[in-house]
Structure formats: structure tokens, C-alpha cells
Amino acid sequence: MKLYGYFRSSAAYRVRIALNIKGQSYATVPINLLKGEQLEAPYRSINPQARVPALDIGETILIQSPAILEYIEETYPEPPLLPADGVERARIRAVSAIIGCDIHPLNNLTALKYLKHTLGHDQPAIDAWYAHWIRQGFDVIERLIQPEPYAFGAVPTLADIYLVPQVFNARRFNIALDAYPNIAAVDAACLEHPAFQAAAPERQSDAV
Numbered sequence: 001m002k003l004y005g006y007f008r009s010s011a012a013y014r015v016r017i018a019l020n021i022k023g024q025s026y027a028t029v030p031i032n033l034l035k036g037e038q039l040e041a042p043y044r045s046i047n048p049q050a051r052v053p054a055l056d057i058g059e060t061i062l063i064q065s066p067a068i069l070e071y072i073e074e075t076y077p078e079p080p081l082l083p084a085d086g087v088e089r090a091r092i093r094a095v096s097a098i099i100g101c102d103i104h105p106l107n108n109l110t111a112l113k114y115l116k117h118t119l120g121h122d123q124p125a126i127d128a129w130y131a132h133w134i135r136q137g138f139d140v141i142e143r144l145i146q147p148e149p150y151a152f153g154a155v156p157t158l159a160d161i162y163l164v165p166q167v168f169n170a171r172r173f174n175i176a177l178d179a180y181p182n183i184a185a186v187d188a189a190c191l192e193h194p195a196f197q198a199a200a201p202e203r204q205s206d207a208v
Helices: 010-021 065-075 086-107 109-118 123-144 158-172 181-190 194-199
Strands: 002-005 027-030 054-056 061-063
Touching: 002 010, 010 065, 010 158, 010 194, 061 065, 065 158, 086 109, 086 123, 086 158, 109 123, 123 158, 123 181, 158 181
Parallel strands: 002 027
Antiparallel strands: 002 054, 054 061
16 A cells, blocks of 8 residues: 655544554655645646545555555454444544534645635644644544543544544644643553554654
């Protein structure tokens, strides 16, 4: 498999974690989002949406991290990222969706560029926007998870895979986690796990 990504992309970060948990090897193909490589013809031929990640599985290329994560879970079922219990699966998916559907799209690079270049907002206003959506989501997630030591028990699940990259982003933008002890504790537990450690942005070949 080949994973097209960017070291700080939270969506690519999720996929790296999942592949690592499943013990699946993959080659990394860096796409520099800051240099606009995702917009150039070679990458658009791989992913017409011009975003990362994209996962080349040989016979086809998969895009969109939620779809890729579902493929990984269905194709490599062990160890599972979702429990057997339907209610618990729904709770995990809800936390994942708060990040993947509510926080991340509003704070994605394309949205931030639109705020700056099209709407003319200055950097302090953009930073305030970024922090607002993280805090709004974290306020809810803090109440939905319980470090045991992971978000939903003794093993990492899809919720942890979504949460850790978002915490990385929060720290990168100097958003304090003092009000979120559950989130901070789960993140700390995850960062002791080898699969999360290997997926960390600073450990990627394109980290700068």
C-alpha cells in the first residue's frame, strides 16, 4: 500500500494510526500542502479532490479518511477499532463524527486559506476561529469519554484515532487543555502506544 499524505494533516495522521494498529505496512508518499503539491496535475490524477490522504491499495485508490478507515476496519478486522456492542459502536462513532464532521472541516487548511485570502481576515481572527471550533467540540467530547485508559476502554478505538490528531492540532495552535482532563489523559495514554508513536507527525519523513 502507498499512503499519500502530509505529516501535519490530521486526516492522514488518522490513517497512519489505523494502519499501524492493524500491523499493515505501507509506503509513505509526501504531498506538501503548503507548497500546493496537492493542486498539481500529478496528484490530481491520483485524487481529483486534491486533498490528503489517498491510499493506493493496488487495484484502486481510496480517498477521504472516513472511507479509508472503514475499509481498513473491514479488510483487516483484527484488532478491531469498534466493539461488538451496537450502542458502544454508536457512542464511539459519535465522538469520531464530532471531530471529523464538526471540528475538522471548519479548521481545514482550505477553510483557513479562504478566511485569509478571500474574506480578508487577519491571523488573530483566524486563530480565534480555529480555537472556537476546537473548544466547542472538546466541550462535548470531554463529557462523552472516560480514560480507561483510552476513550472507551482498555484498547484504542476509532475515537482515539480521531482524537489524538485533533489534540495535536490544539497544542500546535496553543489551545490550553486545562479544561479537558479526560481528553488530556486519553491523549497521554495513546501517545504511549507504539502505533500512535510511529504515526506522530514529527516522526514522518516529510516533517520539517
